[in-house]
Amino acid sequence: MTQLRVPGPTPCPPEVLEAMAWQMVNHRGPEFHQLLADVTADLKKVFQTQNDVLLLTGSGTGGLEAAVANMLSPGDKVLSVTIGAFGDRFASIARTFGADVVSLKVEWGKAADPGAVRKALDDNPGIKAVLVTHNETSTGVTNDLAAISKVVKDAGKLLIVDAISSLGSINLPADAWNCDVVITASQKGWMVPPGMAMVSVSPEAWQAHASATMPRFYWDFTRAKKIFEEKKENPWTPAISIVYAFSVALKMMLKEGIENVFARHARVGKMTREGIIKLGLPLFADPAHASNTVTAVSIPEGLDGKKLRQVLREEYKVILAGGQQTLDGRIFRIGHLGLIDEKDVEEILSAIEKVLPLAGFKK
Numbered sequence: 339m340t341q342l343r344v345p346g347p348t349p350c351p352p353e354v355l356e357a358m359a360w361q362m363v364n365h366r367g368p369e370f371h372q373l374l375a376d377v378t379a380d381l382k383k384v385f386q387t388q389n390d391v392l393l394l395t396g397s398g399t400g401g402l403e404a405a406v407a408n409m410l411s412p413g414d415k416v417l418s419v420t421i422g423a424f425g426d427r428f429a430s431i432a433r434t435f436g437a438d439v440v441s442l443k444v445e446w447g448k449a450a451d452p453g454a455v456r457k458a459l460d461d462n463p464g465i466k467a468v469l470v471t472h473n474e475t476s477t478g479v480t481n482d483l484a485a486i487s488k489v490v491k492d493a494g495k496l497l498i499v500d501a502i503s504s505l506g507s508i509n510l511p512a513d514a515w516n517c518d519v520v521i522t523a524s525q526k527g528w529m530v531p532p533g534m535a536m537v538s539v540s541p542e543a544w545q546a547h548a549s550a551t552m553p554r555f556y557w558d559f560t561r562a563k564k565i566f567e568e569k570k571e572n573p574w575t576p577a578i579s580i581v582y583a584f585s586v587a588l589k590m591m592l593k594e595g596i597e598n599v600f601a602r603h604a605r606v607g608k609m610t611r612e613g614i615i616k617l618g619l620p621l622f623a624d625p626a627h628a629s630n631t632v633t634a635v636s637i638p639e640g641l642d643g644k645k646l647r648q649v650l651r652e653e654y655k656v657i658l659a660g661g662q663q664t665l666d667g668r669i670f671r672i673g674h675l676g677l678i679d680e681k682d683v684e685e686i687l688s689a690i691e692k693v694l695p696l697a698g699f700k701k
């Protein structure tokens with residue numbers, strides 16, 4: 339079997355793929371109403387929230403853009419806490435829509451220091467919202483969101499979290515951690531194909547939304563909330579097949595138990611990191627904040643990272659990701675989220691071990 343181990347899209351269970359082939363229904367009819375209500379209720383269990391959860395048709399970046407456009411007004415000052423390429427993208431969206439972005443940039447491979455976030459808020463009065471990435475997929479680092487949230491909420495700011503590659507795989511209790519807006523996307527740990535973003539919105543976020551004036555139409559949260567509450571529908575034609583897929587995948591996740599899902603990700607994350615070290619390869623991320631959904635491996639002198647991934651793909655059907663932006667050629671990444679267990683990790687590590695010498699690596 340192909341081991342698709344990029345950090346999303348991830349492999350889907352056969353039952354989920356079968357759901358993708360179900361016949362279409364009327365998205366304004368009773369079957370879909372029931373389906374959307376059930377999927378939304380199950381999503382709330384994984385978000386661990388009583389807040390509204392909206393399903394938006396689009397990829398994760400669409401969800402990030404929706405969060406910016408719905409929460410902010412042009413000229414609003416926001417703090418971007420960025421630890422990698424996706425944090426930078428979030429800041430760039432806010433800037434594009436006219437926000438006045440103050441960036442707290444952390445060296446790639448490291449997590450944000452909550453104390454530095456506090457200082458940035460103290461140094462920059464007038465900040466309305468903080469944008470932060472829970473799990474930085476480009477570097478394999480998970481931020482201490484509970485601690486960052488405490489700082490942000492103590493300062494009375496809105497907390498907007500990119501949890502695209504963590505939610506559903508790494509514990510993120512949206513309510514217990516006072517997250518105002520949390521964004522994730524179907525193709526990550528959810529075991530569902532790409533196509534939908536899911537966003538939770540707290541009462542405080544709704545208040546901010548009421549006075550936010552950035553332009554929005556397709557992503558308008560008011561429209562999404564109103565039609566869901568009144569009719570259990572989306573404002574626009576949704577990706578119906580993705581909602582089918584969710585209806586099956588979420589039942590699988592809840593049957594396993596979300597605590598068990600998180601524990602399994604912790605086990606495979608640890609096993610991957612330990613296995614990589616045993617092979618003699620250096621890890622890129624700060625071990626204290628290593629991600630349980632994606633491992634970034636530094637490419638040492640002598641190892642041809644592109645050849646490694648090419649032979650893994652062609653001869654072993656193991657598909658890994660390269661580095662992004664400045665990390666291109668410097669790291670490769672192993673996605674271990676969603677449909678994965680220890681046996682898969684063994685298979686991936688064993689294939690890497692076999693290919694390393696062919697790609698020039700000498701231990």
Ligand SMILES: Cc1ncc(COP(=O)(O)O)c(C=O)c1O
Nearest residue numbers: 397398399424473475502503523
């Ligand atoms: C942390 C993070 N943010 C944002 C994105 C962008 O999501 P998408 O590619 O679904 O637009 C990704 C996707 O890899 C991600 O991992």
